Amino acid sequence: MTTHHNADFDGLASMVAVRKLYPNARLVLSGGAQKSVHAFLLAHDLNLTKLKDLDLAQVTKLILVDTHDPDRIGPFKQCWLDPKVEVQVFDHHGADPSGSGASAIGKSIAQVIETVGATATMLIERVREAGVPLTSEEATVLALGLYDETGSFTYSSTTSRDLQAAAFLIDAGADLKLIEQTLHQPLDPNIVALLNDLLQHSEVHYLEGRKVLVATSTCDRGRVEAAEAVHQLAELEGVDAVVVAVVNEEHVEVIGRSRTPEIDVGWIAQEFGGGGHAVAAAAIVKGQTLTEVKERLIHLLTQRYRPTLLAKDVMTKPVKTISGETTVSETERRMTHYGVNVLPVLDGKDRYAGLVSREEIQKALFHRLGKIPTADILQSDQFAAHSDTDFHTIKQAMLERNQRFVPILEGTRVVGVITRTDLLRAWHDDVLPSVKIRPKVMDPSGVPRLVHHRDLKRQLQEKLPPRLFTLIQEAGQLADRLDLPLYVVGGCVRDLLLGIENLDLDLVVEGDGIAFARKLAAEQLGRVKAHDRFGTAVIVLPDGLKLDVATARTEYYEYPTALPTVEQSSIKKDLYRRDFTINALAVRLNGRGFGEVLDFYGGQRDLKNQAIRVLHSLSFVEDPTRVFRAVRFETRFGFHLGKDTLALAKAAVKMALFQKLSGHRLLEELKALCSEREPKSGLKRLAELDLLRFIHPKLSWTPRLEKLLFAVEETLDWYRLLYLDRKLEAWLVYMMAIAAVLPDRGVTDLLKRFPFSEREATTLKALRGGAHRLLRQLSKQPPLKPSGVCRILEGAQDEALVAIMAQSPSDRVKRLVSAYLTAWRQAVPRLTGKDLQSMGIKPGPIYGTVLTQLRDAHLDGLVKTEAEERAFIEKLLRR
Numbered sequence: 001m002t003t004h005h006n007a008d009f010d011g012l013a014s015m016v017a018v019r020k021l022y023p024n025a026r027l028v029l030s031g032g033a034q035k036s037v038h039a040f041l042l043a044h045d046l047n048l049t050k051l052k053d054l055d056l057a058q059v060t061k062l063i064l065v066d067t068h069d070p071d072r073i074g075p076f077k078q079c080w081l082d083p084k085v086e087v088q089v090f091d092h093h094g095a096d097p098s099g100s101g102a103s104a105i106g107k108s109i110a111q112v113i114e115t116v117g118a119t120a121t122m123l124i125e126r127v128r129e130a131g132v133p134l135t136s137e138e139a140t141v142l143a144l145g146l147y148d149e150t151g152s153f154t155y156s157s158t159t160s161r162d163l164q165a166a167a168f169l170i171d172a173g174a175d176l177k178l179i180e181q182t183l184h185q186p187l188d189p190n191i192v193a194l195l196n197d198l199l200q201h202s203e204v205h206y207l208e209g210r211k212v213l214v215a216t217s218t219c220d221r222g223r224v225e226a227a228e229a230v231h232q233l234a235e236l237e238g239v240d241a242v243v244v245a246v247v248n249e250e251h252v253e254v255i256g257r258s259r260t261p262e263i264d265v266g267w268i269a270q271e272f273g274g275g276g277h278a279v280a281a282a283a284i285v286k287g288q289t290l291t292e293v294k295e296r297l298i299h300l301l302t303q304r305y306r307p308t309l310l311a312k313d314v315m316t317k318p319v320k321t322i323s324g325e326t327t328v329s330e331t332e333r334r335m336t337h338y339g340v341n342v343l344p345v346l347d348g349k350d351r352y353a354g355l356v357s358r359e360e361i362q363k364a365l366f367h368r369l370g371k372i373p374t375a376d377i378l379q380s381d382q383f384a385a386h387s388d389t390d391f392h393t394i395k396q397a398m399l400e401r402n403q404r405f406v407p408i409l410e411g412t413r414v415v416g417v418i419t420r421t422d423l424l425r426a427w428h429d430d431v432l433p434s435v436k437i438r439p440k441v442m443d444p445s446g447v448p449r450l451v452h453h454r455d456l457k458r459q460l461q462e463k464l465p466p467r468l469f470t471l472i473q474e475a476g477q478l479a480d481r482l483d484l485p486l487y488v489v490g491g492c493v494r495d496l497l498l499g500i501e502n503l504d505l506d507l508v509v510e511g512d513g514i515a516f517a518r519k520l521a522a523e524q525l526g527r528v529k530a531h532d533r534f535g536t537a538v539i540v541l542p543d544g545l546k547l548d549v550a551t552a553r554t555e556y557y558e559y560p561t562a563l564p565t566v567e568q569s570s571i572k573k574d575l576y577r578r579d580f581t582i583n584a585l586a587v588r589l590n591g592r593g594f595g596e597v598l599d600f601y602g603g604q605r606d607l608k609n610q611a612i613r614v615l616h617s618l619s620f621v622e623d624p625t626r627v628f629r630a631v632r633f634e635t636r637f638g639f640h641l642g643k644d645t646l647a648l649a650k651a652a653v654k655m656a657l658f659q660k661l662s663g664h665r666l667l668e669e670l671k672a673l674c675s676e677r678e679p680k681s682g683l684k685r686l687a688e689l690d691l692l693r694f695i696h697p698k699l700s701w702t703p704r705l706e707k708l709l710f711a712v713e714e715t716l717d718w719y720r721l722l723y724l725d726r727k728l729e730a731w732l733v734y735m736m737a738i739a740a741v742l743p744d745r746g747v748t749d750l751l752k753r754f755p756f757s758e759r760e761a762t763t764l765k766a767l768r769g770g771a772h773r774l775l776r777q778l779s780k781q782p783p784l785k786p787s788g789v790c791r792i793l794e795g796a797q798d799e800a801l802v803a804i805m806a807q808s809p810s811d812r813v814k815r816l817v818s819a820y821l822t823a824w825r826q827a828v829p830r831l832t833g834k835d836l837q838s839m840g841i842k843p844g845p846i847y848g849t850v851l852t853q854l855r856d857a858h859l860d861g862l863v864k865t866e867a868e869e870r871a872f873i874e875k876l877l878r879r
Helices: 009-021 035-043 074-081 119-130 136-149 160-171 176-183 189-200 226-237 265-271 290-304 328-338 358-366 391-401 420-427 457-463 466-482 491-498 513-524 571-576 603-609 625-637 643-654 663-674 679-688 703-722 730-740 746-753 758-778 786-793 798-807 811-822 833-838 846-859 866-878
Strands: 061-065 086-091 110-113 202-207 210-217 241-248 251-258 275-277 280-286 342-346 352-357 405-410 413-419 438-442 448-451 486-489 506-509 527-531 536-540 546-551 553-556 565-568 586-588
Touching (some): 009 035, 009 061, 009 119, 009 136, 061 074, 086 119, 119 160, 189 202, 189 226, 226 241, 241 265, 251 265, 265 275, 265 290, 328 358, 342 413, 352 358, 352 405, 391 405, 391 420, 413 420, 457 466, 457 491, 466 486, 466 506, 466 513, 486 491, 486 571, 491 586, 491 603, 506 513, 513 536, 553 571, 663 730, 679 703, 703 730, 703 811, 730 798, 758 798, 758 811, 786 846, 846 866
Parallel strands (some): 061 086, 210 241, 506 546
Antiparallel strands (some): 241 251, 275 280, 342 352, 438 448, 486 506, 486 586
């Protein structure tokens, strides 16, 4: 019994397993073993026969394990070719269509080749079925082969049969500690040197949506096995496949490892005359230089597996450009507005002419050349690419030319750009992963701990109602047909990452969002409400479902606190205009990328760190209302303002920008803050940031205000439990509490500052002016009857009633208002106007008087039955 030369643990284990089935056979290595196998054999005597002690002429039967290639068994090939020698093969590598050369030698060769993770698995199953007992030492050797070949059951080639075989071996006494010590030893210094050389001479190719690392080395590695270094390289780089070419004396060794069946390294090895299977293979190449082998490797890979990471997959679009006739001064102004440092320059016919950078513009301005055309200082010799240029070519050009900005052309038209940021993100996609974050367990503060995942496709399907998930799938399919990138953005993505339900989906299209919305609505038999000024639309479907669709936009502010000027742009720029990083997240809805998270600004990191962080230092200057929003998210999620963001918020307060805000914008933020579950915490945080004075100059955080807000919170909780289906403007109750602690003219000032609706203003004024009077009336001695309470409170809005309960220090008053809300105001007598008419009472104003007094009697318990009500009316009429 033998295995391939340079035996690995799977080959050794398979030989030991076969001996349990053929006890009188001899185990012989055909030509050496891997270093780790050799070290194991020095420490453990497995009763192997040395090749030099074997007379091949005496061999009558040859059993091969872990290979079916006669060129890999050294001198045993003559046994293979001998017609008198019976040959039996056990292997888990792909079968040779030619029958492993059997037809060429004119004899039948028995082959058992099955798709499992290790050859040892096949033979362990036969040992188990035969009922042959194993010693603990034998079980350990068999397990070594199984664990090594399957990467401890992590390789994609692993099957359930491998796991069942491992369970059998553990029951038989396999020593897992010895296995761990054998397979996970410290790296040899020579392997470290080889790894370093491979890393320095490696390049990534994106093929069929997979990441393949091709590396070469001429490093003198001593006697270490290159295969071990390749395995370590695959683990370090986290790629889908690794193929290396290593110089070894007079030949080049090609070794491949793959984590996915989509990249078959066995096929590559076969092309070089070697062998193996889809996830692990090798070949020896003679007569070719390392450069020739590498070039052929790349040719084979890119020929069989189409490069999928092309310029169009990485580029940012649409592109801001500038006419060559535009002055240097105007170009500098537009760069500032768009937040860019390089602009493509077009000639008079809108053809690409070159690039201009901010450095060149600033130098021209320094030399007082602001009035000259930008065409006079552009760079026309910069590298440019096309949509189908592969990413590797662009990466090499940017590195070699030290070029930070590459225009992507279709003919002479600029259709996109690739920046250094795009380069780094695509190049190191494995270390900047798209992740999902979800609550796992609660820490003592009650804030979810978060864990990472790749994308959100599964979470979208689980968290969204089936109808809504199907809708975004169909929207993505429409976007694919129209070649329009489509994303869901903002708060929905944030909450999905946090595991919070949010069905308010905002879609963003890189293109004409309104046109897309109309096409989607037509397919779904819905209608569209468009807002042309902002490039947004709302789709209303027949079942009442709504979907917001927007054009990807960028914006700039002409002056602090101004409303933004909006222009069509890319998803990257669209996310940049958002308020905070945790809201600057998107999920792709197109094609194979469905569910992929786009995070250009570290939003996922800030979710993990529970931080609220603005995207740029002028964020609060451009829109001071974002400070109020930051406080709202702080209190909602239990997060904190990032250090820089907190400093920027304090600076915005010092700049007194909030006085310039319109009352409408500030009121919207106050409504949102006071509609949160615990507004008291948010208002206290506003006080800490010295922001309460922008609501009213006399408003400050006092024990009285804190006590009142706490009472409002408790009363609202009571109301919500009482009326699960009744809507209450909770924010208005908090505004009443704020008004209650202001000076006498406080409400007048608030009404001037903020555009309350007529109903809201009336409620505020009525309560502020009459709260004390109402409380005095309700506190009268002896206690009021129910009818008296109803006369006092009749017509008051629920918000005012809740505010009265919160403001009253008297439990009796609270009980009276509670009784009014829960019972008395719904109470009506049994008799109606029709009954009065049947009693012979002529219709007229008297009906109102009679029914009012009847209701009062009913409330006060004076009448309980219909007969008593009739008697009460007759007595009333006589009186």
